[in-house]
Amino acid sequence: MNRNLLAWYDRHHRELPWRVSPGASARGLRPDPYHIWLSEVMLQQTTVQAVKPYFDKFLGLWPTVADLAAAPTEDVMAAWAGLGYYARARNLKKCAEAVATDHGGVFPDTEAGLRSLPGIGDYTSAAVAAIAFNRPSAVMDGNVERVISRLYAIDAPLPGSKPEMKRHVAELTPQDRPGDFAQAMMDLGATICTPKRPACALCPLNDRCLALAEHDPERFPVKAAKKEKPVRFGAAFVAVNPEGAILLRRRVESGLLGGMTEVPTTAWTARLDGGQTIEHAPFPARWESCGTIVHVFTHFELRLSVFRAVTAEVGLPDPGWWEPVTNLHAQALPTVMKKVITQAIPRAFEPHPS
DNA sequence: TAGACGTGGTA
């Protein structure tokens, strides 16, 4: 089974910016642990395509973990803006600092050592240990869960079935080439053993897949039913001053969009109850309605009424600051806030003639 | 332990 999978990986592995190809790996070339760690954190709940430009940007800005550890947190948050799950960026910075100060700038080379660092959980510690250090750790992400659940036709629903699946992964993981094995399982899940319409005819494991034998691989993995997504309402205020700057402020460090930049908004409530009016604007002004934007988060849908005003204000409000519209691209603005600002100022994020 | 936590792509 491992021989089939690794032979398939040797021929069909994906070429990725952070990856050392299996041929080079066989000649003893190891990937940079910093690159592997950075890519793994970015890839948490995120697609390869979305990660690639961010990975390149981060390596350009911070070529080593020491550079990242020394960077201002606001710069890291701004560079991460748009990638989502911003706790990852906060923990990324904390982890880099821990590696720099507590580990002499060198990543721990064991699963347990990695697991103790901020933002590194069961999956990432196993993945970095296997891929960067060739440790035979049991690497299980969503791809591997799908592959395993089909190989063994596991009827018990996720996430309860995780321990059972992890035992199978551990038992399958070879002492030889464990890093390639982990990447092979994930590539298989991403390209062959896909959620919909898996390409079983091309699968190197199709001779031992119980789900295929049952003629319904799409039935796996079985998952617990999800809950309905609630709707929340609020208002957002885009103030433009005479110098062409807009009023921004920083969100608190924890929770939703923690540490990111926003325009002033009302609280986001479950009902349109009158708490979304211009009385809640950061200051009195001739606020004009610009319509609404809708943004869907993981656990709720947000509908924001957007207002715009041109003000005579140039002084520094407290809290907050005036940021030139021409410099918005350098801010730690999450996507929902870019939507709000674009609703009020349609060309705000277009390139400026200089 | 189950909920919080983003975003963009695909069918």
Add this chain to the structure above:
DNA sequence: TTACCAAGTCT
């Protein structure tokens, strides 16, 4: 268009 999904972690 709605629904699901993508290399999870933290509390």
